Amino acid sequence: MNERSMPLDYYVTISTSDDKLSAYLLISNTNDSFSVKIGELEELLKSHSIIHGVDRTQLVQIASDPKPYFFQKVTIARGTKAIDGLNGSIKYIYDLDNEDKRPLELEDGKVDFKQVLSLHNVKKGQLIGQRILATEGNPGRAVTGEVIFAKAGKEARFKIGKNVIMDADRMAIYSAIDGMIVKTDRDKINVFPIYEINGDVDYSVGHIDFIGTVVVRGNVLPGFKIRAAGDIRVLGGVEAAELEADGSIEISAGIVGQSKAKVKAGKNVKSSFIQDAVVEASEDVIVSQSIMHSTIRAGRTVNCNGSKGLIVGGTIQAGEKVVARTIGNSMATVTVVEVGVLPELRNELIHLRGQLKVLSENSDKSDKALSLLDQLAAAGQLSPDKVAMRIKLNHTKKQAFEELTAIRERILEIEKSLEDSEHAKVQVISTIYGGAKVVIGRYTKFIKDPVSRLMFQLNDGDISMVAFK
Template sequence: MNQQLDLESYLKVSLSPDRMTGYIHFQRCDDDFSVTAQELERLVRQAGISYGILPEALQAIASDPAACSIKETVVAKGLPARQGTDARVLFAIDLSDGFKPEENDSGKVDFKEVNRIRNVQRGQLVARKIEPGDGEAGINVAGEPVAGKRGRDMRLKVGKNVVCNPERTMVYAALDGVFTLTGSETINVFPVYEVNGDVDYRTGNIDFVGTVVIRGNVLTGFKVRAAGDIRVVGGVEGAELESDGSIEITGGIMAGNKGSVKSGKSLRCSFVQDGTVSAGEDVQVSQSIMHSQVKAGDNVLCLGAKGLIVGGSVQAGEAVKARTIGNGMSTATSIEVGVRPELRQELLNLRKTMKTHGEALDKTEKALTLLDQLAASGQISPDKLALRIKLGATKKQTSAELDEVRDRVLEIERSLEDSSTARVEVSGTVYGGTRIVIGRYTRFIKDPASRVSFRYIDGEITMGSMV
C-alpha cells in the first residue's frame, strides 16, 4: 500500500492529552491489508510526532495488522520532566544520638557522666532552609520541551525563642538555652529549669515551657510537665511525667500501678515496674520491664545485661527487642508490634462508636417507621410531625457519622495488614505464656525457645532463628 490517503482510511494517529504518548489505532482492517514499518513511521511523523517513536511497535503492527487492530498501540513515548528536590531544613546543631554510655560487666549504666543537652547561645544559627530544586525538563512526542517541575516548597516551623531573617531562610536562637525539636519538627530554644532535690511538697507540681532537670526523685502523686525534655537524676515513683520532647531517668520507674510517664519522643530508664509508660518514638530500658503497660511509636528495646520483659503488655509500632521475654512460671506477657499503639486504641474506640451509633440509628429508624405510618393514615399531630422532621435530620446526621467511622476503621485495618517490617527479637529466651501479636495476627508461645525472632510472613507469624 503506497498511497498515504489509502493508509489514513485504515489507520488513525492520536496523542494523549498531555502529548507525552502517541497511539495508532485501526479504523478498519481488511483481510488483504498490509503496511510496512517505514510507511507507518511516515504516517506518524505527518501526524506531528517527532520524538520517542518506538520502532518495535511499528514493526509489530506491520508484522501482524490483524492482531494489532483489536486495540490502540502505543507508538511513541515522550521523556517525562523530572521534579526537583523538595525544600528541606539543614540543622546547624548536631542532632545525632551521642548517648552511648559504657556498660560494665554487671550491666549497670552510668547516666550521670553524659550530657546530651544541645546548648545554644543567643544569636547562634540553629537551622537554615535549603530551597527546592528546579527539576529537569522533558520532551513530549511532538518534540516540544516540557518544563521541569520545581520541588515542593516548605516553611520553616518556628516555635519558642527563635527568630528568622527577613527571607525566612535562617533561624537563630533568641536566647541562651537548649535547642529542642517538638512535634512536627518545630524549632525551639528553651531555657532549662533545674530542681536540686526531689519533686515533693517543697517544689509542688512543675509545669514548664522548657527542659526540666531534676537532681533527685519524683515522688508519688506529683506531676511534672515540660514542653521540652525531662531529665531525672534519680527515680520516679507513682508520679505523672509528660514531655513533648524526650525523657531520661537515671534510675528506674517503680510506680506501684499509679501515675504515668509519657514522652513525645524517646524514653530511657534502667527499669519499669508496675508502671504505665509511652513514647512517640523509642522506649529504651537497660534492665527490666515487669508487670507494666509500655507503648512506643517505634521500638521497645530492653537489651541490658538482664534485658527482661515479663508480665503486662508491651506495644511498639515497629519492633520489640529483649534478652528475655516471660519466665519459667509462664507469667502472661503480651507483646504487640506492627501498628502504632495509638492506632490500636483508636480502632477500639471507633468500634465502640460504631456500636453506639448503630444502636441509635436503629432506634431512630423504628421511631420514624411508626411516625410514617401515622402520617400515611392522616392521624399525625403537629408535635409528632415536628418530631418526625427532627428524627429525619438525626437519622441523616447519624448515618453520615457512621459512614465516616466505618471508613476510618477500614483505613486502620488496612494498615494492620502492612506488618512486613514489624518484628520481635529475643536474644536470650522466650517462655511459655507469652502472646505475640503482629498486626492483626496472634501467636501464643507454649514452650521456651532461645535466640529467636518473630515476623509476619504469608498470613502467619513465623518463628526463626536469630542470625
C-alpha cells in the same frame, strides 16, 4: 512715733540660713517706742540681697506692731528648694528579687502545696527588662536669688550575664534562648537552658513547668508533675508522678509507678526499669532491666535486652520492633506485645470499633421507631407530637449515617496501614512464655508453651517464628 537715733540695721538684723533657703529678721537694741515702716523693711531686705520668696504679709504685721517680735528670729523669706532627679531603674517582667516560696492559693481558698515554685520562663527573643531613664530634677532658688542646682538622678545600667542581649539604644534586654531568667551574684541577669534541682522534687519544690531541660539530682515523689519543653533527666527514681517532655526523658533509678505514674516524651524514654506505669515515646523506649505490668507505647522501638531484659504483664506497643531477653513468665502472666503500627493508630482503631458498635445499635433502634411511625402515617393516625418525633428521628438517622460512614472509612484506612507490617518484628533473645500474645499488624499469635531464641514476623499473611543463633 519717735525718731530713731541710729540706722535701721542697728535695730533690725537680717540673716540667712546656711543653705540660703531661709531669711530671718531679728529686732533688738530697742525699746517699746520702736517703730518701722513696711517700705523701710523692704529696703533693708534688698540691701541684704533678699529678693526671692519674701513673706510680705509677715513684714506688714511686723511694721504694724513690731513689739510682739522683739528679740525673736522671725522667718521673713523662704527660698525654693531644689528637687533632685530620680534615679534610673530597670523594670523586669518578673520579680527577680522575690525569693519567697509560697504555695499557690486556689480560687476556693484551698492551698495547693505542690504549686510552690514559679519558674521565670522566657522564650528566645522575649523582652526581659526595660531601662527607665533617670531625671534631671528641678533647680531651686535661694532667698538671695541665686539658682540652686538640682542633683541629677543616677542612670541604671544593665548587668548582663549569659544568653542575654541588649538593643542598640541600651534601653531593653532580651533572651537569646529559651530558658529561665536567673539573677546571679553581682546582680547579673542570665538565661539558663537547664533547670537543676539538687535533691528531690517534693513539697519544697512543687510542680515544675519549664521551657528548657530539667535535671533532678534526687527522686520525683508521688503526686508531683514535671513538664519540660526540652529534656528531663532524673538521677534518682520516679514514683507515682507525671513527667512530660518535648524532648527525651532519662531516669537512672527506674520507675515505680504504683499504677499512677505517667511518662511521656516527644523523643525517647530511657530507664533502668519500669513497673506499674504508663510510658509513651514518639521514638524509642529503652529499658536495661525490666518492664513489669505496664503500658508502653513507642513510635518506633521498645528495647529491653539488658542482662535481665524482662517484659512481663501489661501491654507493649511499638510501631516497628520490640526486642527483649524474656517475655512473660512461668506463671503464664498475660503479656501482650503489639508491633507494626503506631500505637496511637491501634488504640484509635479500638476506640472507633467501640463507637461503630454503639452508633449501629442506636441506628437500628431509630429505624424500628421510624418504621412504626411510617405505618401510623400511612393509616392517617399521626398526632402532632408523633409528627415532630418523626421529623427528629429522620434528622437523627441522617446524622448517624454520616457518622457511621466517616468511622467506617477511618477504620478501613487504619486497617490498610495494619496490612503494611512486613518489616515489623518481635525479637526474643532468651525465652517467651505461655500466656504471652504477639500481635503484628492485624494478625495475632497466642503463645502456649515456652519457646526460645526466635523472631516473630509476618510471612505470607501469618505470623511466623524464625529461630536464630
